[in-house]
Amino acid sequence: MTEPMPAGPLPSISDPDFTAQTVMDGRSLRVGMRGTADLNTQKALEVFLANVHACAIVRGATTVVMDMRDLEFMNSSCLKRMVNWIFVARAEPTESRYQIVLVPQPKALWQKRSLQALSLMAPELVSVTS
């Protein structure tokens, strides 16, 4: 039997224009994004999302809540990283699969369509709160 991976520190990003922090809340992994995710942060975001996935699996999270209320903007390259993460999550066996909840900022009008598009990548897995 495979030994569980050590839990390790919770993933984060700290960039002058973009930060992402993670906290465990019961069986939910809560991710807060702030600032602008663009060319400057796309590689860091890719690593971050891989770590979020690993963290969710190791800690047995049933939900990952992605709070985007402080996210000013996300470019298409970073959206593509989000899609890749959703596909990785979807590929997990049913028993370890977690739900993804996207929390939008209603005043950020770009988020309405972008997050809708993300949710359509895996409707059975991804939801957007109203």
Added chain:
Amino acid sequence: MQSTGISGSKIGGAEQGLELALTVSPRTVSTVRRFFEDFVAEAAEGLGADPGLSARVALTVHELLENVALYGEHHHGTLSLSATSVGPRRLTITVTNTTTPEHIERLKQAFREGADGEIDAMTRYLALMCREVRQDESGLGLARIRAEAEMSLSLSIDRDQVRVSATSKPFGQAAGASRGANQ
């Protein structure tokens, strides 16, 4: 960002436009995006536009300007915003820069893919989101402008110079049309 020239006038005025010649790094694209978003938000009410127009312009400016930062020669290009002065009001954002033959080919390919009228913009965008791509690029920017910002796109090429224009759906009526209608 080293701005080498700015010209223009209030949108809705006689000259109907704003143009910036600039050298832009990835770090400063957001500064320009915010400027255009604020500029259009200020003008939106006078233009008879919906409040979402500034967000659509901001998204378009960001995606187009990142191409200049990544592929433009010396990261330099010209970014303009113009409004039609007659008839149904539209905004057009145009980015002009010189670039490599390889990038010109990629642009041509993206426009060929986007020109298929059989598939609507959102369906194509969702399909591209699912596509495997090279790690450093998403290939999504232009499709996102069509689908999310609801802009139509055009491309013109003159040797190593490319010009990409994004035009909004019509909203309101320009002053010229109103005068014409009253005559």
